[in-house]
Amino acid sequence: MSDPRRQRGLIHVGQVNLPPFEVMREALEKIFERDFYTNHGPLERQLDAALAERLDVIHAISMVNGTVALTLLLQALDLKKVGVIVPAFTFPATVQAISWAGLRPIFCDVDRKTHHLTADLVAKRLGEADAADVGAILGTHVWGRACDPLSLEELARERDVRLVFDAAHAIGCVAAGRTIGNFGDAEMFSFHATKVLSGLEGGCIATNDDALAERLRTMRSFHDRPGAPRDLLRFNAKISEAQAAMLLLGLDRLDDYVESNRRRYESYREELSVLSGLRFVDHAAGQVSNFQYVVIEIDAPAFGMTRDELVDVLRDHGILARRYFSPSIHKLPPFGTGVALPNTDFLCETLVQLPTGQAISDEDVVRVCGIIRAARRGGVSR
Numbered sequence: 001m002s003d004p005r006r007q008r009g010l011i012h013v014g015q016v017n018l019p020p021f022e023v024m025r026e027a028l029e030k031i032f033e034r035d036f037y038t039n040h041g042p043l044e045r046q047l048d049a050a051l052a053e054r055l056d057v058i059h060a061i062s063m064v065n066g067t068v069a070l071t072l073l074l075q076a077l078d079l080k081k082v083g084v085i086v087p088a089f090t091f092p093a094t095v096q097a098i099s100w101a102g103l104r105p106i107f108c109d110v111d112r113k114t115h116h117l118t119a120d121l122v123a124k125r126l127g128e129a130d131a132a133d134v135g136a137i138l139g140t141h142v143w144g145r146a147c148d149p150l151s152l153e154e155l156a157r158e159r160d161v162r163l164v165f166d167a168a169h170a171i172g173c174v175a176a177g178r179t180i181g182n183f184g185d186a187e188m189f190s191f192h193a194t195k196v197l198s199g200l201e202g203g204c205i206a207t208n209d210d211a212l213a214e215r216l217r218t219m220r221s222f223h224d225r226p227g228a229p230r231d232l233l234r235f236n237a238k239i240s241e242a243q244a245a246m247l248l249l250g251l252d253r254l255d256d257y258v259e260s261n262r263r264r265y266e267s268y269r270e271e272l273s274v275l276s277g278l279r280f281v282d283h284a285a286g287q288v289s290n291f292q293y294v295v296i297e298i299d300a301p302a303f304g305m306t307r308d309e310l311v312d313v314l315r316d317h318g319i320l321a322r323r324y325f326s327p328s329i330h331k332l333p334p335f336g337t338g339v340a341l342p343n344t345d346f347l348c349e350t351l352v353q354l355p356t357g358q359a360i361s362d363e364d365v366v367r368v369c370g371i372i373r374a375a376r377r378g379g380v381s382r
């Protein structure tokens, strides 16, 4: 089938990794034959088991999307202290989920090189006056790499606070020999249409904590479950059979998606890492990445052009490069605070994400790199 987005001549950053339409049609036919569309059908059960196996965790609890999954997770922790340490350098959903759960985000800076929270930065933030009531740390694994999980686990233990992760970017990644999904108390994954594994919408919580899993299975639905705790607030967060079908097909193809992302990432790196004024953000060696994002950092004086000017040049060529996560949520209503986060500010002004995913061909990568090289040569030298 022709790609309607390509017909419009546009190249996007978000991945659109979908199974062939004919395969999805067969899966939908089976759903219609069974006449079972939602409310904890056989595909939901199969998906939860398949996700648990893939993530190497005891429990995977699928939900309708990642934001709702994270909100319910934060509720399910039943924190007595309402402060949650969170990076401002994350997708707004991470922070919004904290507020929807009735908790209070406390913004922390991230490391300038890895773009993640570190135990040192969190420990420093915990010592500040507005962080007296912290009940949890919520880290985000950005780009498909892990967020220093072992030292954060150690810090959380020392300070007796809970630790959870937004792993929306990190399906299939491994750090310190453990699959992401196994760190902290629990981790959230997103299966939005732009993620490596797509249910068009979808999400899940992975955890090895039996009691937490039981609470989340109860909270995600109004359906009665034998022996379910009665004291919990519930939500309609369950996944439909059509979403589960697409995700099961995606799981079968996940290794191929990651491998082709890796190939595009290597081509980008080969072409771009030699350019001065541009830092190619490496996916840390020693970890397994899914290469969901290809990220570059622009040093405007050396590159001869600002990050925003480069993004405009790419857009003029139909390449919709992104500037995640700019503007930073710590400066925007309703969260706007006066807290100083110099590394976050720096990253929000200098990073660009380039197109990858199944819709992007090897020729596209060469073309994008050619435009960046030409922009740099044509830039004003200083």
Ligand SMILES: *Cc1c(COP(=O)(O)O)cnc(C)c1O
Binding pocket: 065, 066, 067, 068, 090, 091, 093, 094, 140, 166, 168, 169, 189, 190, 191, 192, 202, 203
């Ligand atoms: C996509 C994303 C989310 C939100 O997930 P949804 O499934 O779209 O609700 C949260 N955090 C990060 C870092 C994301 O990239």
